[in-house]
Amino acid sequence: MTIPRGDSYLLEGIEMRPAEIEETRKLRIFDGVGEKHLLDMLRPAFLQRFPAGVELVREGDPADFLHVVVEGKVEVFSAYRDRETTVSVLGPGQCFIMAAVVLDRVYLKSARSLTPARILLLPADVVRRVFSDDAAFARCLASDLAASYRMLVKELKNQKLRTGLERLANWLLAHREEMGGANRFELPFEKKVLASRLGMAPEVLSRTFASLVAYKVKVKGAVIEIGDVPALTKLARPTATIDDPAT
């Protein structure tokens, strides 16, 4: 299967219908933004559908659009030499490449749809204009950027201070929490992607999972069962300033 570039889809993009505008206006980043400015941004926006596996954004390209995931999953990644690493996996309500849009710079990361997805595309120049004109929006962006910054600091610490085993153990605990505390859950994406997110080769992830059986972690396909949370926690040693999303 050939992977189509996002561009071809963009060209077919259509403007949003009133119902769609209603649906998207309550996204977190628009909190407190004036009616007029909100419409200024949404009117020229596209709500675009993409199949799975499409490259939405390419590292090094100028930032044309602020992207907001409305539906589906998006992998944000970066390549260097023959290597590639995934920086994050985003779901509905999350937006990406805000920093590049605000500063009118080039994208630092690429993005592809992991599943069929609906993405809201806000033209960058309009976003920047509203950023200049609407103080509430500027504050929204600042808060959002601050939160993203903190997430990234945590991720950097996760990478520099932990081994692969520790990263996996902590990821499992964090994801369990996200899933409402169930001790049995399905992986939200392929193991290959998880490996890249955790900063290891897929083969290494396999082996690391294997070494977690000693801590009663069972893996059957995409289904994980955590048999002994205290034991896994003792291994993982989660810490608020890395693992607590609320901190």
Next chain:
Amino acid sequence: MTIPRGDSYLLEGIEMRPAEIEETRKLRIFDGVGEKHLLDMLRPAFLQRFPAGVELVREGDPADFLHVVVEGKVEVFSAYRDRETTVSVLGPGQCFIMAAVVLDRVYLKSARSLTPARILLLPADVVRRVFSDDAAFARCLASDLAASYRMLVKELKNQKLRTGLERLANWLLAHREEMGGANRFELPFEKKVLASRLGMAPEVLSRTFASLVAYKVKVKGAVIEIGDVPALTKLARPTATIDDPAT
């Protein structure tokens, strides 16, 4: 020598004199901020001197002050278990823990003075108030946060996509550029700190430097001489989306 906590110095802090206010008002983060609001922030601020080796901020503490380095060098670092890693080393004009101040959260990183230093301390509540009241300041913070975010993305990519040798080679080239392109320069801080910044043990840095003699990099104490820039560049393979500070 006993390392004093920052707090004891804070208590001795004095308010700024008019001349000092003049000196600090032209810092980048205050660009375009209204006269009144600027004074609102500077009046209750402290311009504080610290000796080398003082812990200025401790990871996990609530964010009391926005810190701006006026003079000296500050190491921003984080600890986990018995490990420690330095996230960045800041110089005059740079400020730290902005995100924590804006969001009224806990510090994610610690900071210590690497040299005797003068730090401008802006009470967090005042900063947040001006952030709410002054649109220009909000935009300044947003831009600054966006720039910091992008730096951090680059750093994460640097860590996840490169080996220690590549990180050192690229760091040397970047620092050479920063020094105006001289092929002979002094390290701006101890090798121990550089190792931690690059994400490796000090012993490993020593060995990595040793393996760079093959590329005509000579090390004598803190003095580095890069004998063959093209050769080192070929090894390092710098890329705009990781290494170019302007990108």
Next chain:
DNA sequence: TTTCGCCCTTGACTATTGTCAAGGGTAGGA
């Protein structure tokens, strides 16, 4: 239903990085 491709796993090996220990050099304090 069958086929094909890709994901995942495992073995064997290599490369990279960290740890422990020892010793030389150097700067600041007594």
Next chain:
DNA sequence: TCCTACCCTTGACAATAGTCAAGGGCGAAA
């Protein structure tokens, strides 16, 4: 001036992570 800490280096070894190759299994498409 000497002494003492600490930084840096090096050797030897251990742990961690990546690569290459092979094969099983599962799911999407014909």
